[in-house]
Amino acid sequence: MSKSDIISIYDKSSKIAVLESTFAARQKSQMTGLVGSSLSFVAHSLFKKSELPFLILFSNKEEAAYYLNDLEQLINVEDVLFYPSSYRRPYQIEETDNANVLLRAEVLNRINSRKKPAIIVSYAEAIFEKVVTRKALEKNTLKL
Structure with missing residues (x-):
């Protein structure tokens, strides 16, 4: 599985969509339970879709x-x-x-x-x- 495949999976995740709406409402967020590089993939997906x-x-x-x-x-x-x-x-x-x-x-x-x-x-x-x-x-x- 390539890096772009993993990025695609994170981009399509429903949990990312929930976080996206939280960010759009400019609410503070705290993420827990992410292990290894999963935080980096989540941050990448959110940053790419956000102008913040x-x-x-x-x-x-x-x-x-x-x-x-x-x-x-x-x-x-x-x-x-x-x-x-x-x-x-x-x-x-x-x-x-x-x-x-x-x-x-x-x-x-x-x-x-x-x-x-x-x-x-x-x-x-x-x-x-x-x-x-x-x-x-x-x-x-x-x-x-």
Whole structure:
């Protein structure tokens, strides 16, 4: 069975249709009981039919990275963004990781630009960090 066959099965699922109507009504959702890559296939089906941005949160960085890889295989790479923590090590707040700061800035810019929606993959530790306000971001953005 190929990847496109599995995608087709998920696209035709009645449970996906129920989730689709929940998303269309802009109600918050929480999915449980999905194992392995099934979450990635469900997210792919819903994202493809929706014009809304998605935020998928995981409990830790490793789990988020696993699903990020899955989603990048199913969806256009430009439509899947990773929002990491900006710090290298816990309890050493002074040491930021510049690559992660750049990834965070790209996600915030994508949200701020209100262009095509994306799936943002993150984890609890990363979203607890404070970020700049939209107004401050716009004020300090240099457009070339």
